[in-house]
Amino acid sequence: MTETVSVFKQGEKAAMISAFILLAVTVLKGAISLVSGSVALQADSVHSFADIFSSIAVWAGLRIVQKKPNERFTYGYYKAETLALLIVAITVAVSGILILTEAIGKLFQPGAVQFPSLVLMAAGLSGIASFFLGRYKTRIGKSIGSQSLVGEGQHSLVDVYTSLLVFAGVSFSALGYPTAEVLAGILIGLYIIKVGLWFGKDAILVLMDACLSPERAREIKEIAEGVQGVIGVHDIRLRKSGPVIFGEMHVELLEGLPLDKVHAISDEVEKKVRQRFKDIESITIHAEPAHKEKFKVAIPVTEDRGLESNASIHFAEALFFVFVEMESGRIENVYVKPNRATQLSRKKGIEAARFLVDEKTDILLVGSVGEGPFHMLRDNMVQMYVMPERVEIKEAIRLLNENGLERVTAPLKESETDHV
Numbered sequence: 001m002t003e004t005v006s007v008f009k010q011g012e013k014a015a016m017i018s019a020f021i022l023l024a025v026t027v028l029k030g031a032i033s034l035v036s037g038s039v040a041l042q043a044d045s046v047h048s049f050a051d052i053f054s055s056i057a058v059w060a061g062l063r064i065v066q067k068k069p070n071e072r073f074t075y076g077y078y079k080a081e082t083l084a085l086l087i088v089a090i091t092v093a094v095s096g097i098l099i100l101t102e103a104i105g106k107l108f109q110p111g112a113v114q115f116p117s118l119v120l121m122a123a124g125l126s127g128i129a130s131f132f133l134g135r136y137k138t139r140i141g142k143s144i145g146s147q148s149l150v151g152e153g154q155h156s157l158v159d160v161y162t163s164l165l166v167f168a169g170v171s172f173s174a175l176g177y178p179t180a181e182v183l184a185g186i187l188i189g190l191y192i193i194k195v196g197l198w199f200g201k202d203a204i205l206v207l208m209d210a211c212l213s214p215e216r217a218r219e220i221k222e223i224a225e226g227v228q229g230v231i232g233v234h235d236i237r238l239r240k241s242g243p244v245i246f247g248e249m250h251v252e253l254l255e256g257l258p259l260d261k262v263h264a265i266s267d268e269v270e271k272k273v274r275q276r277f278k279d280i281e282s283i284t285i286h287a288e289p290a291h292k293e294k295f296k297v298a299i300p301v302t303e304d305r306g307l308e309s310n311a312s313i314h315f316a317e318a319l320f321f322v323f324v325e326m327e328s329g330r331i332e333n334v335y336v337k338p339n340r341a342t343q344l345s346r347k348k349g350i351e352a353a354r355f356l357v358d359e360k361t362d363i364l365l366v367g368s369v370g371e372g373p374f375h376m377l378r379d380n381m382v383q384m385y386v387m388p389e390r391v392e393i394k395e396a397i398r399l400l401n402e403n404g405l406e407r408v409t410a411p412l413k414e415s416e417t418d419h420v
Helices: 002-036 039-065 079-105 116-144 147-174 178-207 214-225 259-276 348-358 371-379 393-401
Strands: 230-241 244-254 280-290 294-301 320-327 330-338 363-366 383-386
Touching: 002 039, 002 116, 002 147, 039 079, 039 116, 039 147, 039 178, 079 147, 079 178, 079 230, 116 147, 147 178, 214 230, 214 244, 214 259, 230 280, 244 259, 259 280, 294 393, 320 393, 348 371, 363 393, 371 383
Parallel strands: 244 280, 294 363, 363 383
Antiparallel strands: 230 244, 294 320, 320 330
16 A cells, blocks of 8 residues: 555646646736737636646545545545546536637637737747646556546647647737637637546546456456466456456356365466556455366276276376366267386376376376375366276266265375375
8 A cells, every 4th residue: 555655646746746837827828818818818728727626636636545445435545536537527628618608709709819929929838838747647647547647648738739729820810810719719619628528438437337448357367267277267347446446256166176275276366467457456356166068087097998998096106097088078088198107216106196287187086196296286276086996997987977986185195106
C-alpha cells in the first residue's frame, strides 16, 4: 500500500501543477477576451476555467485514493478516482454547452475583434501550454494507471486544437470575415461537448463494473492454462476500480490433489497473472476439481508384450513401462518403452520418476514407490494408485475406470529395490 500511495502522489502533484498553470492562462485569456470582444477567445476562456475545476477534481480523487481500506470500504477508495473522471466529464460537457450557446447568440451579430495581435498571442500561448501540460499529464497518468489523469491529459491535448481554431477564426476576422471567428467558437463548443460525453461514457462503464478489455481476460486465461496442473479455466471476471483492477477466476485442477498442492497451483496462477499485469490489485482464484477425459496411464511391466505384458510391482526395477492412452474410459493407444532407470546402479527410483514425467504421464499404477520418487511424481501432478499383485493390465485398467483402486497418498516401501 505504501508503494501505491507514493505512486498516486505523483499524479496528485501533476494535477495541482496543471491547476495553477491553467489558472494563470485562464486569467490572461479572460482579460484579453473582454478587451478584444473575441467570441472564440471568450469561449476558450470558459473552457479553460472549467479545466481548472477538472484538475482540482482529479487532484481530490487521487488524494482520496491513497486512503487505506477499512471496514466500510473494504476494497479501498479507488473508485474516487473514477468519480473524479465523471466530474471532469460533466464539467467539460457543461462548458461546451455554455460556449456553444454564447457563440450561436452572436452568429448573426458578429463584431470586429479589437487588438487581434493580442488575441493571437493569447491563443498561441494557450496552445503551447496545453500541449506540454497534455503530454505531462498523459505520461504521469499512464505510469501510475490513473484513468482520470490520462483523461485530463488527453483533454489538454484537445485544447491545442481549440487554440488553433481561435487563432484561425481571429485571423480570418482580421482579414474582414468576422463570422469566421464566431464559427470557430461554435466548433470549439461542439468538440468540447463530444469530449465530455466520451469521458463520461468511460467513467460510467467503470462505475458499472463493465469489462473494458475482453482481450485481457483471454490473455489471463492463456496464462492460467499454462500453469502445470491446471486443466481448464472459466468464469474470468475483471472490474476496474479507479486506477487498479480486481478480478476472480475459476481454475479446474486434477481430482484428488492434496490441499497444499491446490494452494501452490493457485498461488502460481496468481503470481504469473500479476507479473504480467501490474495494475491488478488482487485476483481471487477459485480452485475446483475436474475430471480429465484424456489421460495417460503408466504401468511397470517385466516384458514388452503390450496389454499382454505381466505387470511388475517393483517400480524402479521394472524393465519396461506400458503407456495406455485413455479417452472417456476407452483405450485409444498403447505403447511400450524401456525403463531407462535400469541402466543405473543407484537412485533408480528418481530416474524412473523423471522418465514418467518426461513422458507426460497422468496416472501411475504401482506396487511400491520410494519417498523421493513419490514426491517428484506428486509435485508433477502424477496421480498414483496401488496396483494389486498378479493382475493383468486389462484388469488393472478396468479397476481404474471403476474407481476400484486405492490412491497412493504416501510412499509405499514394499521393496528395498525402490529405495533411493
